Amino acid sequence: MSRTAIATKKVTIRDVARLAEVSYGTVSRYLNGNEHVSTDAARRIAKAIEESHYTPNKAARSLAQQRTSTVAFIVQVESIATLLQASTAAAMAEANQTLGDAGYQMVTLIANSEDSTQRIAQLVQSDFADGYLLFSLSEDDSLINIFRTAHRPVVLSEASDRSTAVSYPAVDFANADGQCSITRYLLDQGKIRLAYVCGPGYSPSSSKRLHGFKQAMGAYFDDSHVYYADDWEIASGEMAAVEFQPMLHDLDGIVCANDNIAIGVINQLRRFGYRVPEDIAVTGFDDSPIATMMDPKLTTVRQDSWLHGRVMSQLLLRMLHGEVVDHQTVKLLPTEIVTRQSA
Amino acid sequence: MSRTAIATKKVTIRDVARLAEVSYGTVSRYLNGNEHVSTDAARRIAKAIEESHYTPNKAARSLAQQRTSTVAFIVQVESIATLLQASTAAAMAEANQTLGDAGYQMVTLIANSEDSTQRIAQLVQSDFADGYLLFSLSEDDSLINIFRTAHRPVVLSEASDRSTAVSYPAVDFANADGQCSITRYLLDQGKIRLAYVCGPGYSPSSSKRLHGFKQAMGAYFDDSHVYYADDWEIASGEMAAVEFQPMLHDLDGIVCANDNIAIGVINQLRRFGYRVPEDIAVTGFDDSPIATMMDPKLTTVRQDSWLHGRVMSQLLLRMLHGEVVDHQTVKLLPTEIVTRQSA
């Protein structure tokens, strides 16, 4: 006559029904918030659930209901370094929060190889999640195509400039605007002899930021003053500064594609004996944590990664609620110049 | 008479069977590597699968088979800042790789609130995954308890010093050893007047590292030379240095619980006019990316987070393969002193 039955085996909806002395159809209705359940039955069911420690089985439910109450956050990384970026983690955390508040469980998948892409494709095709956030920092298209057959909403983290066959709504930062603004900030100070360090070719943001720089420079733009880096790392910034060495003495500033690169540039500039910002001003992009850890602190373009994750989730939620959203939709998030010491 | 049927609706195992002209039981056997399928049937089935773009449905399969071929990587964070740590991301990436190679899809869940813990508990109780990696940097027990009823293997990222009711195999770093070694490194240089900045109380690593310091100091240990920080951040290091100010002039070194704190200490020390390491040596712990970005570069204790993720996964895989592992098992990963400039 033990009061609290020890959960020896899986307790199913049928056990609850038996305990509450109703049919299990009724229990199902109760569980799904159906109106047609007498308050009396409801009370007994609630009690039975409590006593039996019942938890509905996800797999069975999603099989019958064709929805899973989870959304997948798929991060596609060119190199694992991307995964380590604070911006990725921030967007991930905020998306998790936003979706969680709406009753969805977020699961994160990492696509960093042919194999993992394959596995993920399989999951997607069996409707593993109700919706997808594709957080990608690469131009690789292989992942985006796996959603064609799954008729589930998808939101991208980046506006692709190329017109691919398939496309989904996207939330991105105003990369070009940001780089354009900070360049103008330099120009307005009379620093007009500028060089640019561009990010890796595989990244759309790279070209957008370069575009912003070009726009601000107008006719003064000179491609020989652009260094094209292979990645987003500090070492690339150092290499850029080395490359620029011959022309350094008549340069007012160097605009960089991101903070890491800017740090590398500054490090190398100092080794060459230049002072920052007195001799040469340097700007970054991202406002990553290290921007304030450096000396001088970085003047940079701030983008709110938390906001990125939140807006992507909100858009996806609206789509999950049935709202139809044009696949060409692109939401551009504002950027902001943060003036510190390096420029 | 179209060759390649357009995947209009969900294609099930039945469709494949029809195409291959066998019963769907046979297809199921083929799919699960059962011997008893004639090579002729196998060939026809393979062809049918190819043509129909068939993908087995995860939910249905896991419902019938009671396994999901996925493992969950649950990261429990006291504050979101933890999630931003490079070490977490590294372990995550490597676990994803290791599990992926073994045919398991890793999904990451973030537990950062009462709600999210609740949702995750529900998933776990419906056998959402075949196994669990609990990556936790907090002492909160609420999560660890949700695995009691789920009879699935679990591996922890940290050895708890407290003897809780439930426990699982764990993989952790030799925190005490590491801190002990680097302290001895200072002592051996004749720097014997040392202070210590301890990490936050909620973290087990905190106390273990402090323990290592105590061990190295032996009788010379003096609790008044210990500052107890509230978190792992730079600001805490700065506060510690302020706290230590009165005794700074007769201190040879400050051993810190992690790199961030060490950086804060160094920053503040400089403001006070002390040179590092000439006047006071400072050591960190983690060998995080910023350790080499600072000037002076940090002398610190290196721990291989990739290895952490890999070993945790390997242990879990063995358990998934049926090997029984004592719940008290603790695998300690080696740490290593990295000598740079700050000490």
Place this chain on the structure above:
DNA sequence: CTGTTAGCGCGTTCAG
């Protein structure tokens, strides 16, 4: 308002 029943897609006997 409630019990009954037919699937959801697939694994697994169990005969044949």
Place this chain on the structure above:
DNA sequence: CTGAACGCGCTAACAG
């Protein structure tokens, strides 16, 4: 070696 039938746990449509 293969086909048929049942069950996994739950939802939803349909009678009552």
